[in-house]
Amino acid sequence: xELKANRxxxxxxxxxxxxxxxxxxDRGTTHALNARINAMSEVTDAAALRQQARAxxxxxxxxxxxxxxxxxxxxxxxxxxVLWASDGQECNRHILDxxxxxxxxxxxxxxxxxxxxxGLNRLLEGExxxxxxxxxxxFIVQIAHETPSHIIMPVMHKTREQVRDLFARELHMTPTDxxxxxxxxARAYMRPRFIEADMGIQGCNxxxxxxxxxxxxxxxxxGRMCSSLxxxxxxxxxxxxxxxxxxxxxxxxxxLTRSATGQRLSSYVHLINGPARPGDPDGxxxxxxxxxxxxxxxxxxxxxxxxxxxxRCGACLNTCPVYQNVxxxxxGWVYAGPIGAVVTPLLNGIHNAxxxxxxxxxxxxxxxxxxxxxxxxxxxxxxxxxLVADGDADPAISLGVKGxxxxxxxxxxxxxxxxxxxxASRVAAGYDETLHRLPGPLGHWTRNRDFPPFAAKPFRxxxxxxxxxxxx
Amino acid sequence: xxxTGHSSRDRILQRLRASKxxxxxxxxxxxxxxxxxxxxxxxxxxARFRAEVxxxxxxxxxxxxxxxxxxxxxxxxxxxxAVMGWESLPLPGLKDVLAAHGIQIVIPHARGDQRRAELQxxxxxxxxxxxADAAFATTGTLALITxxxxxxxxxxxxxxxxxxxxxxxxxxxxxDWLASEGRAAMSASASIALITGxxxxxxxxxxxxLGVHGPGVVHxxxxx
Amino acid sequence: MHRRPSVFNKRVSLFVTCIVDMIYPxxxxxxxxxxxxxxxxxDFPEAQTCCGQMGFNAGYRDEARAVARHFLEAFKDAExxxxxxxxxxxxxxxxxxxxxxxxxxxxxxxxxxxxxxxxLTEYLVDGLGITDVGTxxxxxxxxALHDACHGLRGLGVQKQPxxxxxxxxxxxxxxxxxxDQCCGFGGLFAIKMPDVSGAMLNDKVKAIMACEADTIVxxxxxxxxxxxxxxxxQGCPKRAVHIADVLAGKVGGSGA
Numbered sequence: 039x040e041l042k043a044n045r046x047x048x049x050x051x052x053x054x055x056x057x058x059x060x061x062x063x064d065r066g067t068t069h070a071l072n073a074r075i076n077a078m079s080e081v082t083d084a085a086a087l088r089q090q091a092r093a094x095x096x097x098x099x100x101x102x103x104x105x106x107x108x109x110x111x112x113x114x115x116x117x118x119x120v121l122w123a124s125d126g127q128e129c130n131r132h133i134l135d136x137x138x139x140x141x142x143x144x145x146x147x148x149x150x151x152x153x154x155x156x157g158l159n160r161l162l163e164g165e166x167x168x169x170x171x172x173x174x175x176x177f178i179v180q181i182a183h184e185t186p187s188h189i190i191m192p193v194m195h196k197t198r199e200q201v202r203d204l205f206a207r208e209l210h211m212t213p214t215d216x217x218x219x220x221x222x223x224a225r226a227y228m229r230p231r232f233i234e235a236d237m238g239i240q241g242c243n244x245x246x247x248x249x250x251x252x253x254x255x256x257x258x259x260x261g262r263m264c265s266s267l268x269x270x271x272x273x274x275x276x277x278x279x280x281x282x283x284x285x286x287x288x289x290x291x292x293x294l295t296r297s298a299t300g301q302r303l304s305s306y307v308h309l310i311n312g313p314a315r316p317g318d319p320d321g322x323x324x325x326x327x328x329x330x331x332x333x334x335x336x337x338x339x340x341x342x343x344x345x346x347x348x349x350r351c352g353a354c355l356n357t358c359p360v361y362q363n364v365x366x367x368x369x370g371w372v373y374a375g376p377i378g379a380v381v382t383p384l385l386n387g388i389h390n391a392x393x394x395x396x397x398x399x400x401x402x403x404x405x406x407x408x409x410x411x412x413x414x415x416x417x418x419x420x421x422x423x424x425l426v427a428d429g430d431a432d433p434a435i436s437l438g439v440k441g442x443x444x445x446x447x448x449x450x451x452x453x454x455x456x457x458x459x460x461x462a463s464r465v466a467a468g469y470d471e472t473l474h475r476l477p478g479p480l481g482h483w484t485r486n487r488d489f490p491p492f493a494a495k496p497f498r499x500x501x502x503x504x505x506x507x508x509x510x
Numbered sequence: 511x512x513x514t515g516h517s518s519r520d521r522i523l524q525r526l527r528a529s530k531x532x533x534x535x536x537x538x539x540x541x542x543x544x545x546x547x548x549x550x551x552x553x554x555x556x557a558r559f560r561a562e563v564x565x566x567x568x569x570x571x572x573x574x575x576x577x578x579x580x581x582x583x584x585x586x587x588x589x590x591x592a593v594m595g596w597e598s599l600p601l602p603g604l605k606d607v608l609a610a611h612g613i614q615i616v617i618p619h620a621r622g623d624q625r626r627a628e629l630q631x632x633x634x635x636x637x638x639x640x641x642a643d644a645a646f647a648t649t650g651t652l653a654l655i656t657x658x659x660x661x662x663x664x665x666x667x668x669x670x671x672x673x674x675x676x677x678x679x680x681x682x683x684x685x686d687w688l689a690s691e692g693r694a695a696m697s698a699s700a701s702i703a704l705i706t707g708x709x710x711x712x713x714x715x716x717x718x719x720l721g722v723h724g725p726g727v728v729h730x731x732x733x734x
Numbered sequence: 735m736h737r738r739p740s741v742f743n744k745r746v747s748l749f750v751t752c753i754v755d756m757i758y759p760x761x762x763x764x765x766x767x768x769x770x771x772x773x774x775x776x777d778f779p780e781a782q783t784c785c786g787q788m789g790f791n792a793g794y795r796d797e798a799r800a801v802a803r804h805f806l807e808a809f810k811d812a813e814x815x816x817x818x819x820x821x822x823x824x825x826x827x828x829x830x831x832x833x834x835x836x837x838x839x840x841x842x843x844x845x846x847x848x849x850x851x852x853x854l855t856e857y858l859v860d861g862l863g864i865t866d867v868g869t870x871x872x873x874x875x876x877x878a879l880h881d882a883c884h885g886l887r888g889l890g891v892q893k894q895p896x897x898x899x900x901x902x903x904x905x906x907x908x909x910x911x912x913x914d915q916c917c918g919f920g921g922l923f924a925i926k927m928p929d930v931s932g933a934m935l936n937d938k939v940k941a942i943m944a945c946e947a948d949t950i951v952x953x954x955x956x957x958x959x960x961x962x963x964x965x966x967x968q969g970c971p972k973r974a975v976h977i978a979d980v981l982a983g984k985v986g987g988s989g990a
Binding site for chain 3: 362364396405424426485490501
């Protein structure tokens with residue numbers, strides 16, 4: 039996917055002014071947020087479970103290379119072809135090769151964020167292959183020629199009226215905004231495509247090393263269609279998806295579904311161990327797994343390996359007041375919200391996504407919501423320090439901060455600066471006793487807020503006077 | 511496998527092994543995993559399972575006898591002349607009863623050259639009948655294992671799914687099944703579906719719609 | 735609870751914080767008055783300036799470290815440090831040790847300071863075990879709390895202000911919907927991303943306008959500045975006040 043993260047500030051402003059988007063975001067995030075809170079309130083011990091889940095992810099990351107080899111061994115033993123891709127281009131090439139080798143023309147695709155990273159659909163379509171996104175939200179995104187705006191709910195940014203108009207235009211459907219009718223139209227559209235597809239492609243939620251099992255978590259049934267009907271099946275798996283054991287899976291799976299959609303379990307959890315066995319009446323003849331790096335190894339051996347612990351539940355998006363107000367597209371890439379603000383710079387180079395670590399008030403709601411307790415605010419703070427250390431900072435702010443640091447180390451200078459600010463601000467505030475305009479970059483504050491004038495006497499002066507008076 | 515794939519493998523593994531692995535002090539595997547769902551010790555598993563399935567708009571039947579169970583199936587099949595099914599079903603006699611009613615049990619063999627033709631033939635069938643290799647009470651989940659007697663399609667393609675569940679296959683929680691039978695199941699089957707209620711989506715304005723691509727109607731018949 | 739050294743019979747060094755010092759000195763006074771009313775000895779190390787979080791949060795760790803060193807010097811004789819600000823206390827407690835993790839001498843000083851620094855309401859309730867400071871409002875008033883993020887999630891400050899307010903006579907404490915939702919301040923975030931900060935502020939102002947209470951109480955003057963800035967710009971008569979001023983009896987009927 040094209041990276042537009044450096045345009046975050048303008049994109050965010052556009053998003054904030056978009057009334058329709060704001061309505062959709064309000065509805066979507068509130069619903070998802072409440073669903074997660076309800077679902078997590080009924081478990082045995084939410085705090086302990088999150089630590090259990092976190093430990094499972096960290097153990098897996100600690101042993102990642104060994105687990106990847108174990109996974110590969112077990113899959114290969116069952117006839118799965120395991121391929122490795124260093125970057126997005128290689129991932130796409132592998133999948134194209136597979137398609138060519140098997141004379142594939144039509145592809146049914148389930149959800150895969152990794153292939154959004156790599157731009158797979160564009161490449162395949164450019165090579166004359168027909169690719170249909172079968173997840174309803176991704177299908178809507180596809181026919182609208184857009185990109186998904188949320189990890190779990192790809193069209194959270196759309197209203198039913200927008201979907202109505204889209205289906206009317208692209209599917210020549212009699213306009214209706216009844217979600218049941220729209221869904222039925224998508225079902226009818228998709229069924230023949232599942233049957234005609236030569237190849238199914240899907241992403242992966244977890245890859246269990248212990249048993250060599252690949253997991254997909256879905257609700258619609260399109261995932262199982264993609265992995266059962268076509269003769270060739272391909273899974274694109276980010277290398278960080280590996281977990282150690284079935285027991286770990288039991289915890290992580292349920293925290294994923296509860297955190298993502300508030301469900302105890304999704305309608306379908308598919309445990310895939312290989313292609314169809316000789317006696318199976320159905321299933322794919324050939325199965326391929328593409329293990330994708332695409333920047334994950336550099337996160338792994340860098341300063342932020344914790345970012346790889348993410349299980350892609352979307353809880354942090356739903357709970358983030360920044361995401362709630364700007365939606366996913368403003369983040370300019372595949373992953374939005376708090377985790378997006380971390381992984382987008384890490385996977386693409388911090389200077390290519392410089393605003394994102396700053397797109398946060400550090401309120402900490404994301405960390406509190408994360409089922410594996412990733413310390414996102416801490417990661418954002420360190421990314422900000424990296425940007426500054428690398429010279430990627432607004433010069434006006436850098437100058438201001440340097441001046442601030444000098445003043446703050448000298449009580450005398452601090453007091454003098456304070457007196458000056460006090461005098462100037464009280465004059466500017468006038469009778470109103472409030473400032474409607476601040477100078478320079480501080481003017482960004484007063485664009486939409488007032489500011490109080492500095493007091494006539496700072497606290498330290500009142501303290502001194504009180505002392506002189508012998509404390510009333 | 512081409513060269514590029516092979517060297518990428520080496521490159522990736524080498525890079526992952528280049529520095530000290532992170533999270534050295536990650537807590538070790540617990541002796542006992544804390545289960546996610548709450549369950550009273552003396553809980554009635556069938557009642558809990560039923561409540562969970564019904565909460566998700568699935569239907570649960572508790573026929574008192576095998577004959578009642580077969581009549582329940584017939585009731586669901588109604589006027590249809592064909593159903594999709596597993597080769598092996600846990601209700602002995604059901605196949606004969608269906609045949610006696612002129613209902614053909616279609617077992618699509620969607621493999622090899624016949625794949626598409628079999629799929630197209632199977633597509634219009636309304637009801638799919640399967641067993642269930644396990645079920646989990648606290649989530650209302652069915653586990654369906656694929657093998658030569660048990661295909662993927664009957665629980666996926668038709669809009670109505672009927673699952674015949676033996677009581678002794680009902681586990682309290684998913685964790686219990688994973689711990690006791692998980693490994694064996696993974697070795698024994700290429701594809702296991704954990705099914706919790708009908709197919710659904712909330713993609714359009716967060717409104718839940720049932721029956722998107724998978725079955726919109728799920729009947730669980732708990733065998734006597 | 736806190737595995738920090740006991741505060742009983744110890745002198746409190748007030749860390750007034752730069753915002754309170756310069757813009758809301760009366761809140762600083764209220765803090766002193768409340769503490770002294772409870773028999774606590776309070777001093778004010780005059781070399782103090784700022785905790786450094788503004789620079790730290792924006793990624794300027796060298797500058798923040800320099801300011802932090804000055805803080806540690808200024809408070810080197812303190813027994814207990816109390817500040818009327820959750821975010822400043824969170825900075826000292828959580829980030830001072832991180833800032834000095836490569837310097838054993840300053841790291842020791844940082845962890846020492848972290849162990850003795852308290853936000854005002856947690857000092858009163860968790861430290862001294864006091865939830866009733868004997869305050870009575872002049873007239874009955876409906877108050878609602880806004881939970882400042884750093885205090886809430888960084889320090890666990892949530893029950894303490896509520897416990898204190900519930901014992902203020904003539905005060906009826908009601909809930910502010912979305913009390914734990916960020917007001918959008920975030921330090922330099924407010925001017926780096928003013929539209930996003932403003933949108934978050936809008937949500938907070940809407941919630942306040944719809945709330946039963948006329949006065950919003952909080953434990954952090956940075957939030958207070960953001961929130962009052964929005965209320966004032968949008969012509970809403972309600973205001974936010976610091977809990978120290980409420981406890982010092984300076985908040986009357988409706989409004990501050």
